[in-house]
Amino acid sequence: MSNQLNPAQKAAVRYLDGPLLVLAGAGSGKTRVITQKIAYLISECDVAPRHIAAVTFTNKASREMKQRVSQLLGKKNMKGLRVSTFHTLGLDIIRQELNALGLKTGFSIYDSADSLALIKELMRKAFGDHGDQADQMQWRISGWKNAFIIPEQATGLAEDAQGHASARVYEAYNHHLRTYNAVDFDDLIMLPVMLFRDHAEVLEKWQARIHYLLVDEYQDTNATQYELVKQLVGIRSALTAVGDDDQSIYSWRGANPENLALLNEDFPQLKVIKLEQNYRSSGRILKAANALIGNNPHIFEKRLWSDLGYGDPIRVIRCKDDEQEAEQVVHELMHHRFRNNNKHKDYAILYRGNHQSRQFERLLRQHQIPYYLSGGTSFFAYTEIKDIMAYLRLLSNPDDNNAFVRIVNTPRREIGPGTLEKLANYSDQRENSLFTSCFEIGLQHHMSDRAYQNLNTFANWVISMAHQAENSNPIEAVKNLINDIRYETWLIDSCKDEIIATRKMDNVKELTTWLERMHKKAPEATLADLVSKLILLDILDRDDEEKGDCVSLMTLHAAKGLEFPHVYLVGMEEELLPHRNSIEQETIDEERRLAYVGITRAQQTLTLSLTAQRKRYGDTTDCEPSRFLQELPQEDLQWTGTGIEVNKEEQHERGMSHLATLRGMLTPEG
DNA sequence: TGGGGTGATATTTTT
DNA sequence: TATCACCCCA
Numbered sequence: 120m121s122n123q124l125n126p127a128q129k130a131a132v133r134y135l136d137g138p139l140l141v142l143a144g145a146g147s148g149k150t151r152v153i154t155q156k157i158a159y160l161i162s163e164c165d166v167a168p169r170h171i172a173a174v175t176f177t178n179k180a181s182r183e184m185k186q187r188v189s190q191l192l193g194k195k196n197m198k199g200l201r202v203s204t205f206h207t208l209g210l211d212i213i214r215q216e217l218n219a220l221g222l223k224t225g226f227s228i229y230d231s232a233d234s235l236a237l238i239k240e241l242m243r244k245a246f247g248d249h250g251d252q253a254d255q256m257q258w259r260i261s262g263w264k265n266a267f268i269i270p271e272q273a274t275g276l277a278e279d280a281q282g283h284a285s286a287r288v289y290e291a292y293n294h295h296l297r298t299y300n301a302v303d304f305d306d307l308i309m310l311p312v313m314l315f316r317d318h319a320e321v322l323e324k325w326q327a328r329i330h331y332l333l334v335d336e337y338q339d340t341n342a343t344q345y346e347l348v349k350q351l352v353g354i355r356s357a358l359t360a361v362g363d364d365d366q367s368i369y370s371w372r373g374a375n376p377e378n379l380a381l382l383n384e385d386f387p388q389l390k391v392i393k394l395e396q397n398y399r400s401s402g403r404i405l406k407a408a409n410a411l412i413g414n415n416p417h418i419f420e421k422r423l424w425s426d427l428g429y430g431d432p433i434r435v436i437r438c439k440d441d442e443q444e445a446e447q448v449v450h451e452l453m454h455h456r457f458r459n460n461n462k463h464k465d466y467a468i469l470y471r472g473n474h475q476s477r478q479f480e481r482l483l484r485q486h487q488i489p490y491y492l493s494g495g496t497s498f499f500a501y502t503e504i505k506d507i508m509a510y511l512r513l514l515s516n517p518d519d520n521n522a523f524v525r526i527v528n529t530p531r532r533e534i535g536p537g538t539l540e541k542l543a544n545y546s547d548q549r550e551n552s553l554f555t556s557c558f559e560i561g562l563q564h565h566m567s568d569r570a571y572q573n574l575n576t577f578a579n580w581v582i583s584m585a586h587q588a589e590n591s592n593p594i595e596a597v598k599n600l601i602n603d604i605r606y607e608t609w610l611i612d613s614c615k616d617e618i619i620a621t622r623k624m625d626n627v628k629e630l631t632t633w634l635e636r637m638h639k640k641a642p643e644a645t646l647a648d649l650v651s652k653l654i655l656l657d658i659l660d661r662d663d664e665e666k667g668d669c670v671s672l673m674t675l676h677a678a679k680g681l682e683f684p685h686v687y688l689v690g691m692e693e694e695l696l697p698h699r700n701s702i703e704q705e706t707i708d709e710e711r712r713l714a715y716v717g718i719t720r721a722q723q724t725l726t727l728s729l730t731a732q733r734k735r736y737g738d739t740t741d742c743e744p745s746r747f748l749q750e751l752p753q754e755d756l757q758w759t760g761t762g763i764e765v766n767k768e769e770q771h772e773r774g775m776s777h778l779a780t781l782r783g784m785l786t787p788e789g
Numbered sequence: 790t791g792g793g794g795t796g797a798t799a800t801t802t803t804t
Numbered sequence: 805t806a807t808c809a810c811c812c813c814a
Contacts, residue, residue, distance in 0.1 A: 177803045206804045737805040
């Protein structure tokens, strides 16, 4: 890829006369446009870095962006530049406007596990026992927050008793979060928007701070995020939004691809620039991608092209069942790699659902091919990390009930479920956090002296540790704390396996190493600052570059934004891609975009695979080829597959059902 | 407190 | 069919 910008890219970089929407097709160099534009603003237009904000969705994207800007400008010339995720931007705002929001310093950020636990508890209390529906409730509440709907509005919108009940849980949930001096992920966006709506002077302050706003992956913004963008941009309208409606695959999570069209309405002066030259894929792959996505309705028409040559045919491997699919794909991959002397990391196997990875993993292991499986357990899901994080959270925010409950008896302090129950009842009555209740005289009458003593000792210990963290080096304080609670001994005692205990302790050490590193970078930051930063940052992001030479296995969702020389898109069947639920809900368009995202990941070769049968919930079911296969240019597809012979016999037995169509597709000119 | 038995449940998940 | 969360019991 050359360093020069093409005319469309250049126009997007230079355009500053008003709001701009850059419709950036897959592989059209959108990150380059954003980073070059930042550089242009700073070095050519004399905009101070601190007046520019670029917002992304993932830490990874924001890291990459920062890095590329610093390549263009040098680190010292970008001081003050704000490149962050939406959530980090929200966190910054909240942190600086605490009082107006009714939060206290050191507030906690509840991750989804925390919020689920809270919702579960509330549902148990309010509705007897509907704790098993907590995840649906969490989903609903998050949906409301993403759509900028407050509890009162949710109540108003409720159509039945169940809706009312849900709105009540939402209300209670928010109320409890505030009591615990905590916010959840969605609040990080929602609270700033509410604040800006109600306090013009605060909004003005932030508008004065951010003179130019750039938003990446604009099609993924939800209603609340769009509101935040509109507020910050204000009448100045200095906005560059970059997005691609064809790559909108998160609407099930509240993303509003219509925001692209809304931009047109909300900013009548909106300028639209299309990036249609693709620097990634062969002409044939793009032709296929264009053909497929042509079946979707479009507000903005665009047509990707490339001058990278026409390339190899798209292969379609037809298999007997999912087991054979894995065999054939892996064999094909191995041979291709060997013939072309490629690296493992040149290859990716993409699929619709996580469960599809299994067969492939098995075979890759069998052939000793190193692979990288995206979407494992998050670092923060480990119990030992949760424990330590809970301690750290409690130090900065003693009112954090989740943290309190988690570690009050870990390691053991003889504060059992009975005592906790009594404490909880008491604090409920008083509308206080558990921690605060520990100090109340009235509590004594509700439990044994011994229990009361234990609680008191613990609470005082928390205070002294918090004091230490505040008044000396926070990292030292953390290390002290881990020693103080004898966490290592506790791990060894509680794990049967010494190796596991060591591994867990290693994780804990890694956590402190991270804190140390962050502390070095920002010596002024308090422990609370470090902890909240840590929560928004998925540590597992780190092995991006340390991934090594591995075949990538991932879902289509996870593949967005990535590219590979050779891509295998597997499971091209009805009910899988498009997924069964999407067929029922008639949201085929998004599934088509998902397939589109998969296809456009490929640089040189693309191989699709499908099976005639698949094991599903126990029994084997027949599969039909995905409708998307028929939407591809048939003359560019090359069908192969060894499953055909086997199927010939079955065909008689089954009386030529759908297999006839399959065979039709296997013969060219069918 | 953990392990085993039981029953429900089976897309995608940036923060 | 496999997994996972949950409950109960020792």
